[in-house]
Amino acid sequence: MRTKPGRQGGEPAGGTPLSRLRAADLLPVGTLGLRARRTRAVLSALGIAIGIAAIVAVLGVTRSSQAALLQQIDLLGTNLLTVANGRDLGGAEATLPADATRMIRRVEGVMSVAPTTQLVARNVYRTDRVPVGQTGGLAVRACDASLPASLDGKVRQGRFLDAATAAYPVVVLGYQAAQTLGITRIDAQTRLWIGDHWFTVSGILDPLPLAPEIDRSALVGFPVAAELLGYDGHPSRLYVRARQDRVEAVSGVLGPTTNPARPETVDVVRPSDALTARVAVAESSATLFLGLGAVALLVGGIGIGNIMVISVLERRGEIGLRRALGAARAHVAGQFLTESLVLAAFGGGGGVGIGCAVTLALARARGWTVLIPVEALWGGFAVALLVGGLAGLYPALRAARLPPTDALRTV
Structure with missing residues (x-):
């Protein structure tokens, strides 16, 4: 406190001392x-x-x-589209035409198409001694060699299917499928029991955030799927990679192109939308x-x-x-x-x-x-x-x- 000097001994004219408080205090x-x-x-x-x-x-x-x-999302790209079989008016699961892949490849702006089919009556097991009901939530899918390129996927171990191995009982595991089955490395003795047949594991994929269904699947070639697992030639899901500037246009015509007679039974989705x-x-x-x-x-x-x-x-x-x-x-x-x-x-x-x-x-x-x-x-x-x-x-x-x-x- 300080008294401000005034007219009489530090007091102002009114006689009351003025108190000041410095900012520093x-x-x-x-x-x-x-x-x-x-x-x-x-x-x-x-x-x-x-x-x-x-x-x-x-x-x-x-x-x-x-x-x-x-x-x-930027690394995976927003130009991936999936075409899947939807439901008809009666609620039953529709079937995609057998020539859907060929028709989609003719669409302007489409860079690649990878067809896959889930073999719903087949399951994958580590041995033939596992009870049939214990599937572990894993699926068996038929595909071809175009799948990694269309999904921008990488093989973590081993090698993917090619024109030669697709005709034989060879299987490639998605990342989550390998984890569920307890397979961490691949050798000549690594086999799986699929559809009453032994399949040799040739590779394990890296995780695919845009295709989680592939992560939980065992992948076999179309020829061996037709020969041993009952594949009928109809795809159930196709992965379409389009040019970035043509994504919306391609998405708009995929339904009618896939199934011209019944386009309403075709589900077209952009997986990156789910991440967004x-x-x-x-x-x-x-x-x-x-x-x-x-x-x-x-x-x-x-x-x-x-x-x-x-x-x-x-x-x-x-x-x-x-x-x-x-x-x-x-x-x-x-x-x-x-x-x-x-x-x-x-x-x-x-x-x-x-x-x-x-x-x-x-x-x-x-x-x-x-x-x-x-x-x-x-x-x-x-x-x-x-x-x-x-x-x-x-x-x-x-x-x-x-x-x-x-x-x-x-x-």
């Missing part, structure tokens, strides 16, 4: 109560920290996962968690307000003494408002740090690129200060309005 005075009650201050700031940490972590994790998913939909789902989930973070922040603000009200009641004697020595109401209000803002600043800074740490740990565990929105960093800190300021406003005004005579009675 505001922080030490405002944090006096926090330094005296450190444990209570830490617990009060923790409520704000939890709310801000939840908001920053949700935004950071959501942005990182979305970036990873969009990157995956996951981005929207992630955003919806983020909104829910942001709401929970806002609730935690509100609870933290109420905690700060409660602590500040208690602090005013506990320090009535200090307030009365300062007022008696010339402190203005604005100075008392500024002291307690500063205390509230300091609490919120510590909570906001700690919350931002915790949120960044959670995002970093989760992103590294999932193999994502760490992306934390800049607005989440400065916005989280600003919101913490706003909540702290609002929470401390009423206690500060209450302290300022406290009459010095009433306050001094508690000394």
